[in-house]
Amino acid sequence: xxxxxxxxxxxxxxxxxxxxxxxxxxxxxxxxxxxxxxxxxxxxxxxxxxxxxxxxxxxxxxxxxxxxxxxxxxxxxxxxxxxxxxxxxxxxxxxxxxxxxxxxxxxxxxxxxxxxxxxxxxxxxxxxxxxxxxxxxxxxxxxxxxxxxxxxxxxxxxxxxxxxxxxxxxxxxxxxxxxxxxxxxxxxxxxxxxxxxxxxxxxxxxxxxxxxxxxxxxxxxxxxxxxxxxxxxxxxxxxxxxxxxxxxxxxxxxxxxxxxxxxxxxxxxxxxxxxxxxxxxxxxxxxxxxxxxxxxxxxxxxxxxxxxxxxxxxxxxxxxxxxxxxxxxxxxxxxxxxxx
Amino acid sequence: xxxxxxxxxxxxxxxxxxxxxxxxxxxxxxxxxxxxxxxxxxxxxxxxxxxxxxxxxxxxxxxxxxxxxxxxxxxxxxxxxxxxxxxxxxxxxxxxxxxxxxxxxxxxxxxxxxxxxxxxxxxxxxxxxxxxxxxxxxxxxxxxxxxxxxxxxxxxxxxxxxxxxxxxxxxxxxxxxxxxxxxxxxxxxxxxxxxxxxxxxxxxxxxxxxxxxxxxxxxxxxxxxxxxxxxxxxxxxxxxxxxxxxxxxxxxxxxxxxxxxxxxxxxxxxxxxxxxxxxxxxxxxxxxxxxxxxxxxxxxxxxxxxxxxxxxxxxxxxxxxxxxxxxxxxxxxxxxxxxx
DNA sequence: ACTGGCACTCGTTACAGTCGAGTGCCAGGA
DNA sequence: TCCTGGCACTCGACTGTAACGAGTGCCAGT
Numbered sequence: 001x002x003x004x005x006x007x008x009x010x011x012x013x014x015x016x017x018x019x020x021x022x023x024x025x026x027x028x029x030x031x032x033x034x035x036x037x038x039x040x041x042x043x044x045x046x047x048x049x050x051x052x053x054x055x056x057x058x059x060x061x062x063x064x065x066x067x068x069x070x071x072x073x074x075x076x077x078x079x080x081x082x083x084x085x086x087x088x089x090x091x092x093x094x095x096x097x098x099x100x101x102x103x104x105x106x107x108x109x110x111x112x113x114x115x116x117x118x119x120x121x122x123x124x125x126x127x128x129x130x131x132x133x134x135x136x137x138x139x140x141x142x143x144x145x146x147x148x149x150x151x152x153x154x155x156x157x158x159x160x161x162x163x164x165x166x167x168x169x170x171x172x173x174x175x176x177x178x179x180x181x182x183x184x185x186x187x188x189x190x191x192x193x194x195x196x197x198x199x200x201x202x203x204x205x206x207x208x209x210x211x212x213x214x215x216x217x218x219x220x221x222x223x224x225x226x227x228x229x230x231x232x233x234x235x236x237x238x239x240x241x242x243x244x245x246x247x248x249x250x251x252x253x254x255x256x257x258x259x260x261x262x263x264x265x266x267x268x269x270x271x272x273x274x275x276x277x278x279x280x281x282x283x284x285x286x287x288x289x290x291x292x293x294x295x296x297x298x299x300x301x302x303x304x305x306x307x308x309x310x311x312x313x314x315x316x317x318x319x320x321x322x323x324x325x326x327x328x329x330x331x332x333x334x335x336x337x338x339x340x
Numbered sequence: 341x342x343x344x345x346x347x348x349x350x351x352x353x354x355x356x357x358x359x360x361x362x363x364x365x366x367x368x369x370x371x372x373x374x375x376x377x378x379x380x381x382x383x384x385x386x387x388x389x390x391x392x393x394x395x396x397x398x399x400x401x402x403x404x405x406x407x408x409x410x411x412x413x414x415x416x417x418x419x420x421x422x423x424x425x426x427x428x429x430x431x432x433x434x435x436x437x438x439x440x441x442x443x444x445x446x447x448x449x450x451x452x453x454x455x456x457x458x459x460x461x462x463x464x465x466x467x468x469x470x471x472x473x474x475x476x477x478x479x480x481x482x483x484x485x486x487x488x489x490x491x492x493x494x495x496x497x498x499x500x501x502x503x504x505x506x507x508x509x510x511x512x513x514x515x516x517x518x519x520x521x522x523x524x525x526x527x528x529x530x531x532x533x534x535x536x537x538x539x540x541x542x543x544x545x546x547x548x549x550x551x552x553x554x555x556x557x558x559x560x561x562x563x564x565x566x567x568x569x570x571x572x573x574x575x576x577x578x579x580x581x582x583x584x585x586x587x588x589x590x591x592x593x594x595x596x597x598x599x600x601x602x603x604x605x606x607x608x609x610x611x612x613x614x615x616x617x618x619x620x621x622x623x624x625x626x627x628x629x630x631x632x633x634x635x636x637x638x639x640x641x642x643x644x645x646x647x648x649x650x651x652x653x654x655x656x657x658x659x660x661x662x663x664x665x666x667x668x669x670x671x672x673x674x675x676x677x678x679x680x
Numbered sequence: 681a682c683t684g685g686c687a688c689t690c691g692t693t694a695c696a697g698t699c700g701a702g703t704g705c706c707a708g709g710a
Numbered sequence: 711t712c713c714t715g716g717c718a719c720t721c722g723a724c725t726g727t728a729a730c731g732a733g734t735g736c737c738a739g740t
Binding site: 101102135136138140142150152156158160161162221222234235236237239240250251252255256258259 | 441442475476478480482488490492496498500501502562574575576577579580590591592595596598599
């Protein structure tokens with residue numbers, strides 16, 4: 001049960017070596033590459049204990065040891081310090097993010113940057129509507145019975161939706177509708193809008209009532225219930241690094257999982273404020289991803305969180321480096337958003 | 341040089357068998373599975389000729405034959421009829437596409453449908469801005485020196501961009517700007533706008549000149565020069581079907597290519613009106629995709645083409661079926677767009 | 681012009697043997 | 711008590727050999 005300092009050092013050495021070489025590490029190689037100050041035989045005894053405790057395992061007898069998910073967990077929690085970023089990485093981040101002209105651009109640049117720096121699959125959630133406020137609502141007449149509803153959020157997101165009106169509405173009334181909607185809703189958090197929208201319908205003059213009812217339905221549907229969340233993905237080609245050793249030979253389940261927005265949102269979206277979350281292997285709730293690890297964190301202007309971002313890679317991953325990069329990118333993106 | 345009917349029949353049989361079994365096909369198996377009315381020895385002679393002409397090849401001596409890219413080309417051009425869709429497929433298409441509420445929704449549903457039906461990677465280009473017309477321009481004041489420019493196109497696309505004004509502009513002037521811009525630009529094809537935008541700047545009253553100049557720059561940049569094209573992708577997990585036999589063992593180059601919008605646009609965007617284009621293996625201009633084939637076509641409401649869609653898969657692909665599906669989906673999407 | 685027959689090629693599979701990295705255990709020493 | 715050197719053992723990786731068989735090319739015969 002008690003793991004003394006040396007055993008922990010052995011575990012750390014195993015993780016580091018395995019991550020960099022991708023091959024099971026044996027006792028002899030270990031004492032050669034690290035100054036442990038003891039003989040291979042001693043290390044072997046320590047290894048036996050570590051294995052008994054479930055931190056490492058042997059792929060087969062007469063092979064070296066490989067960390068288990070539990071071993072990585074211990075490593076991440078207690079044996080590693082977050083690596084400082086290299087100046088080159090800092091520069092890359094800054095260079096990549098200046099010159100972004102709109103939210104789409106910011107998100108795309110971010111996700112590519114993250115994929116490139118970590119050499120893994122990167123995922124960035126667009127600022128969540130639920131955590132945004134309404135900046136402006138616009139109603140654009142398309143025909144007498146059709147409106148385009150455009151909502152602009154303070155986070156820069158713009159959502160639009162076609163509205164079929166139950167009856168023709170004159171242009172002047174559209175202007176009234178817009179004014180009323182903006183008066184009530186501008187500045188409100190999206191998550192607080194449902195009651196406001198309800199109230200809106202009731203306060204509106206009788207002749208506008210039917211149109212406003214339809215409008216409110218669409219508003220609620222689009223902004224609150226429906227997909228509402230968007231995700232950007234990059235770096236899937238990085239899954240093929242490390243041959244087919246990672247992910248036990250088949251990318252299939254991983255690729256399938258990456259196509260499901262719901263899955264990705266669960267992975268990177270449910271993050272507590274300003275924590276970096278690390279999910280290792282089977283800690284993950286999705287079977288398809290039991291061979292993968294996810295490092296994610298929230299981002300947003302200032303201290304508020306408006307969305308999540310992170311990377312997905314093999315459990316055999318450089319956790320300290322990845323964590324550092326994910327955090328740094330999230331911080332920069334937050335600053336960028338704060339400027340708008 | 342001269343390939344008589346039987347040699348063509350042999351080629352067709354080879355392609356069909358190889359596509360369905362994924363294994364090199366020999367002369368004996370061929371006469372068993374198809375009514376060719378001749379002996380294996382005869383088939384062998386025909387095969388020797390086909391090989392000499394470059395339509396098939398042997399992976400190694402004493403293996404069966406496999407079609408070459410050239411063989412597939414001949415097959416597609418002269419030996420196959422487009423398969424009619426099964427009723428189930430028709431139903432799937434209809435079911436999938438009803439209920440789409442906006443353009444994003446249509447595109448996402450389409451790309452997933454296509455991936456599912458063909459069991460390959462599907463690519464759908466959003467309606468190209470260059471082929472759209474301006475329906476409406478909206479200017480939303482964010483602050484006194486910032487506007488959100490929103491453009492709604494007749495194809496349903498909505499583009500937005502933040503505009504930093506050189507000097508504060510009062511709200512009334514914003515309304516004027518909007519009116520002027522809409523008067524000049526509404527209804528114009530996006531590709532025709534540059535001269536109109538130029539003219540616009542010159543006609544505007546002096547006090548609005550600086551603001552309109554900035555605005556026009558952003559307009560041109562956003563709508564004409566910049567990325568302007570969007571793409572949706574689905575079904576990457578299908579690349580892993582057929583083990584690692586397709587794509588000669590590495591998905592890497594394919595995944596890399598799929599991350600490049602430019603590449604995808606070249607593949608599916610440059611299609612002539614109402615033609616289905618088939619690119620086989622090395623006919624493709626990208627080295628990364630020399631092991632893949634692409635079937636693509638244009639779509640749009642009525643006879644006009646506003647964008648492209650298609651699928652990408654191994655050269656060993658069911659061309660007749662895939663072509664039929666791609667065409668059918670494109671037609672349905674066109675009808676859907678025509679309704680808006 | 682087609683066919684049956686035959687020798688040949690060569691990848692696949694199975695099996696045996698060797699090699700060596702790595703282990704577990706134990707007895708001896710600090 | 712803890713560490714170490716030594717040693718026997720395991721077992722996957724690799725190598726070489728042999729048998730197998732699918733498939734071919736060619737040729738002589740119809």
